[in-house]
Each structure stands twice: as structure tokens, then as C-alpha cells.
Amino acid sequence: GAVVSQHPSRVICKSGTSVKIECRSLDFQATTMFWYRQFPKQSLMLMATSNEGSKATYEQGVEKDKFLINHASLTLSTLTVTSAHPEDSSFYICSARKTANTEAFFGQGTRLTVV
Amino acid sequence: DAKTTQPNSMESNEEEPVHLPCNHSTISGTDYIHWYRQLPSQGPEYVIHGLTSNVNNRMASLAIAEDRKSSTLILHRATLRDAAVYYCILRDGTSGTYKYIFGTGTRLKVLA
Numbered sequence: 315g316a317v318v319s320q321h322p323s324r325v326i327c328k329s330g331t332s333v334k335i336e337c338r339s340l341d342f343q344a345t346t347m348f349w350y351r352q353f354p355k356q357s358l359m360l361m362a363t364s365n366e367g368s369k370a371t372y373e374q375g376v377e378k379d380k381f382l383i384n385h386a387s388l389t390l391s392t393l394t395v396t397s398a399h400p401e402d403s404s405f406y407i408c409s410a411r412k413t414a415n416t417e418a419f420f421g422q423g424t425r426l427t428v429v
Numbered sequence: 430d431a432k433t434t435q436p437n438s439m440e441s442n443e444e445e446p447v448h449l450p451c452n453h454s455t456i457s458g459t460d461y462i463h464w465y466r467q468l469p470s471q472g473p474e475y476v477i478h479g480l481t482s483n484v485n486n487r488m489a490s491l492a493i494a495e496d497r498k499s500s501t502l503i504l505h506r507a508t509l510r511d512a513a514v515y516y517c518i519l520r521d522g523t524s525g526t527y528k529y530i531f532g533t534g535t536r537l538k539v540l541a
Contacts, residue, residue, distance in 0.1 A: 320472075348528060357516070358473070358531040371526060407472045414520075414527040417463060420472035 316342050318410045320421030327398055327428055334394045335424045337408030343388035344410035348418065349381075352405040364391055398428040433517045438536040441507045449502040449535055451517030456497050461520045463529065464491065464502045466513040473516065473531075476502065512539045 317340040327333045337347060346365050350358040362378075364370040364385035372378045382394040391410070395402055405425050411418040434452040441447040453462065461480050465473035477484055477491045479500075484491040490503040504511055516534040520527050 318472075346526070350531075357533050358467075360528060360530060363526045363528050365526075405470070409472070409529070415461070417475050417478050418529060419475060420465070423470070423472045425470070 316340075316410075316412075316419045318344075318408065318419045318421045320406075320408055320424050322424060323422060324425045325427070327426070329399055329428055330397055332394055332396045333398055333426060334392055335406055335408075335426075337391045337393070337410065337421050339389045339410040339419070342410075342412050344391075345388065345413060346411045346418075347385055347391040348409045348411075349383060349391075349393050350407045350409070352407060352423075358407060361393075395426065398426070400428045402426065403428045432530075433519060433532045435515075435517055435532060435535045437533065438538065440538045440540060441504075442540050443509060444506050447504040447507045447511070447537065447539075449504075449515050449517075449537065450499065451501070452499045453517070453519055454498045456519055462491070462493060462497075462500050463518045463520060464489070464515060465518065466511075466515045467534070468513050474513075476515070507537075507539045509539050509541060512537055 319338045321336045349361045352358045360373050361376045362370045362372045364383050366385050366388050370383035385391040405423050407423045409418040409420040463478040464476040467473045477489050479491045492501045514534040514536050518529050
């Protein structure tokens with residue numbers, strides 16, 4: 315299957331700082347990328363959908379000013395957690411899809427710990 | 430959002446077939462049925478997807494009911510590496526973004 319790579323895989327940051335997570339589709343061009351958050355022993359929760367060159371569409375209850383998403387090219391999307399707090403500690407996962415009718419492939423996830 | 434219902438957990442013996450059921454009674458005519466699985470501390474892995482006909486690939490088979498209100502993921506010979514949470518997902522096209530909404534999934538335990 316296609317490869318989606320996230321970086322970093324693990325990050326620890328101090329409360330109040332910002333952290334950026336990158337999501338790259340390595341062997342295909344992704345018109346759409348998705349960002350999810352997953353808390354321990356829970357399912358994935360969709361945060362936002364981003365299309366290349368457009369503003370991201372956020373799910374209800376997700377603060378767009380706190381979770382900044384940029385999808386500047388067909389192979390890269392970034393999620394920036396601004397002014398992070400301990401409650402933002404979670405497993406963040408991205409996925410990328412070539413077209414609406416193709417399957418989505420997921421990155422390996424980024425474990426964020428805010429101390 | 431289109432919803433799916435799966436059993437919380439299932440067990441299987443190694444080397445035996447496993448049938449993982451999924452109900453999706455509110456499926457619309459254009460919704461694809463996708464299956465992913467997730468190992469601990471990893472992102473979900475694509476397994477299979479289909480629209481109306483049964484599908485086979487090297488990982489599994491997908492059997493779709495004639496009315497499309499349910500489907501079954503079939504692992505032909507379970508191995509210990511197949512222990513994971515399996516998610517049945519309908520691609521939600523109502524907003525035009527065709528997003529994937531995850532349900533609670535089925536945790537599959539494979540017994541040696």
C-alpha cells in the first residue's frame with residue numbers, strides 16, 4: 315500500500331509552547347488529508363479535513379485557532395498545536411487519500427506529551 | 430454521519446478463520462465500506478474496501494450483504510499478528526468531503 319509518514323513519532327513539549335507535526339504522502343499525491351486524535355483505549359476522533367490549497371474544515375468542538383492545519387502541497391500537511399496544555403497530550407494521527415473514491419492511508423501517529 | 434455497529438471484542442484460535450461482523454443499516458447507495466485495523470501505538474492499517482460485490486485481497490475477504498446493511502470481514506487463517514482493533518467504516522459523503530468516521534471497533538484476540 316501507499317506510504318504516509320508522520321514526523322515526529324514522539325514529542326514532549328512544555329506547557330504554553332507550540333508544536334508542529336508533519337504528515338507526508340511519500341509515493342502519491344494526496345488531494346485530501348485528515349487529522350485525528352486518539353486518547354488511550356478510545357477510538358480515533360476526526361479533528362479536521364484538509365484539501366490541498368484550501369482552508370481546513372474542522373469538526374464540531376475542535377478549536378481551529380488552537381489546532382492550525384496547513385495543507386500547502388499535495389504531499390504535505392502540518393498540524394500545529396498552539397499554546398499546548400497537558401490536556402492536549404494525545405496520539406495524533408494523519409491520513410491521506412489520492413481521490414474521494416480511493417482508500418485512505420494512515421501515518422504511524424505522533425505521541426504528544428505536554429508537561 | 431453514517432454509523433456502524435460492531436461487537437466490542439472477539440476471540441479466535443490461531444490458524445482458524447475469523448468472521449468479524451459489521452452492521453450499517455443507514456448506509457446510502459454511494460457509501461463505500463472500508464475496513465482498517467490498528468495495532469497498539471500505531472496508525473490504522475488499510476485492510477479492504479468494497480461497494481456492492483464481495484472483495485478479496487491478500488489480507489482478507491469482504492462479504493457484503495445483498496441489501497448492503499451489513500458486511501463481514503473474513504480473515505481466512507488468523508495468526509497472532511492479526512490481533513488488533515478492527516474498524517468498519519463508512520465513507521461519509523454527506524458534507525462533500527467523504528470523511529472517515531471511526532466507531533468503537535472490534536478488539537480481536539487471537540489465542541495460540
